[in-house]
Amino acid sequence: MSKKQSSIIVIGAGLAGVEAANQITKFGIRATLYEMRPSRKTAAHKTSGLAELVCSNSLKSASTENASGILKEEMKHLGSLVIEAAEASRVPAGKALAVDRDMFSDYITRKIQANNLIDLRREEVTNIPKKSITIVATGPLTSDALCAEICSLTKSEHLYFYDSISPIIDADTINRLKTFRGSRYDREDSGEGDYLNCPLSKNEYYQLVDGLLQGEKVETREFEKALYFQSCMPVEIMCERGRDTLRFGPLKPVGLTDPKTGKTPFAVLQLRTENKEETMYNMVGFQTKLRYPQQRTVFRKIPALERAEFLRYGSMHRNTYIDSPKLLEKDLSLSCRPTVFFAGQITGVEGYVESAATGIICGINASRKALGLKHIPIPRETSIGSLLEYISVPRKSGFQPMNINFGLFPKVEKEIGKEKKRKIIFQRAIRSMLGYDPYGQM
Ligand SMILES: Cc1cc2nc3c(=O)[nH]c(=O)nc-3n(C[C@H](O)[C@H](O)[C@H](O)COP(=O)(O)OP(=O)(O)OC[C@H]3O[C@@H](n4cnc5c(N)ncnc54)[C@H](O)[C@@H]3O)c2cc1C
Structure with a gap:
């Protein structure tokens, strides 16, 4: 791979893809962002807008008493486009961050189109480039042709599953x-x-x-x-x-x-x-x-x-995800082809916000690689670090998608009540996040 690559390909302009492209431009690198809609549709998307929310209009809790709220705080710290759009299109829903879904998607679409470093192309990608740094962020409804390509690249028998998740x-x-x-x-x-x-x-x-x-x-x-x-x-x-x-x-x-x-x-x-x-x-x-x-x-x-x-x-819904613990490195790149990164639901995280968060980190990691800089792991104590830890540890019962929750954070050993433990988890996460500077040494 040539050092100081000046462009990165992002496939899929959903929650993860738009975050990844946005982060890439923060490093002064150009992003070519592919989105197959509207010419090729999925079974759940209804519009041609970027980052369309396919089902609920809620991005879950905004309170830091909740694991999803901690995740949002960390994302804000990293300049999340999804959280910025959600705040701009927020509708009343108590402690939840619920949005007007059309305003939300329009806001992101406009921001991406206005970014001079992003080249948005409305095409289905069926082959993963051999040399260019590429982020695959095609989500739970990845097109069949690309699924076949990912299967062949990762030597997996199949890629999409009908997810049936127990509580x-x-x-x-x-x-x-x-x-x-x-x-x-x-x-x-x-x-x-x-x-x-x-x-x-x-x-x-x-x-x-x-x-x-x-x-x-x-x-x-x-x-x-x-x-x-x-x-x-x-x-x-x-x-x-x-x-x-x-x-x-x-x-x-x-x-x-x-x-x-x-x-x-x-x-x-x-x-x-x-x-x-x-x-x-x-x-x-x-x-x-x-x-x-x-x-x-x-x-x-x-x-x-x-x-x-x-x-x-x-x-229960259709899902597409790779066996991340076996296939990915800690920076979300493929072990068998380090120029290819994965972000979003396809890595085995579950949910809009979780997918967007991995898009941010993947955008950062791919950019650092493109610039010939070393990978800076996000601290384990953060919610994003905890999600990444989850998708990297092989388990006996098989790899299953997961949303952010307090059970994923490193354990608080003290015998104190649940509320106090959660407060400690939040404070520890934010403290660690403040020490994470992926934009440094550029
Ligand atoms: C039916 C259903 C209901 C869901 N309900 C919820 C919910 O209520 N709340 C929640 O938090 N999560 C829900 N999810 C999960 C949710 O879809 C994901 O969490 C989130 O959208 C994943 O973000 P992503 O960026 O990984 O994928 P997406 O947001 O799906 O983005 C992927 C993008 O890639 C594009 N694409 C696919 N293949 C190609 C290709 N070959 N070339 C170019 N572009 C391509 C797609 O058109 C899409 O725009 C649901 C999922 C499904 C399938």
Whole structure:
């Protein structure tokens, strides 16, 4: 690679791509930004605007008591175009940063078009250039031709998946007195690892089933229906097939004995840890399309989860992501071809803001490489550093997309309440971010 490359290619002008292009220009480097819409459409985008929000108009909490709020503060520090646009198009939504979606996208489109260092081209990219530094930011609905190219480059068999995500719970909010530890049939070598088991009595089980049946669901798009045929059926749909279906599926109690009673419970929900620090647990096999507030109400019917805080809610949609822990370096470049970087949802982060944040970092890292400067890792204590750590650590249970949440930050060891811990996490993140100067030594 030639040092001091004067142009970087960015493929995809969604949340991550626009941030990446914007950062590149801060280094005085030109960006060629490709966007395939409107000539080639996706199954979810409706306009030709850049950074279109395909579903909700909320960018989640703006409060720094929330992990997503901390992420936004860090992004502001790095001159985020997405946060700037969101503030300019904000609509009232309490502590959430919700936007007028058209104003938001127009603001970004105008800013990108007005930037003399950005050349916006409305074309689908089907091949990744061999030599030029390139950022792939084509998101969950990457076009088929480019998916095939990425598969061949990364030697992956397939790239897009129908994501079925089970909710994740803050470990501190599980009532341990109402759980018992152990694997089915006590098999330590079963490959199932250690579970936290949440027993349900007959009454509690049927109350949960009723809640699932009555809960309001997110509408299913045509292209998502294939999910149900891939053993990823939402729990509420299983309940529609019979009130006992869950007892023979994700809530089956066989092989589990509650040490308090010496008996097999009527039904059991298993929780499996998501990380080494055991700060997050996922509800095994509990993929769902219930609306988020309903998930909170219905899943709290499980006795051990009566006060559970959900770090990530369950969801199901088409997604495209690479196996980042195996394929990417810490700077988000491909190990097998270091001139190619990945940003946005395709790296395995989940959500508008998370995708935009990786776009910022990727833009910075690619620019530093183009200028022949060494990579400066973003501190682990920041929310962005925590997200990058998540997508770089291989795990036994397979790599699954993740949104920012308090469980991803380095643990606060002190025995203090949740609020105090979160305050420490916020202060530590901002302090670390202030010490991060990627624009230095230019
Ligand atoms: C159905 C659905 C609903 C969702 N709902 C939400 C939600 O409510 N809240 C939330 O936070 N997240 C949601 N997400 C996730 C959300 O889409 C992402 O978090 C975010 O948009 C990802 O940003 P990105 O920049 O990685 O991808 P995108 O924003 O999708 O941008 C990628 C861009 O690349 C373009 N592109 C694709 N292939 C090519 C190519 N070959 N050549 C040129 N251009 C190309 C696309 O047209 C697109 O503009 C949803 C996703 C889906 C699929």
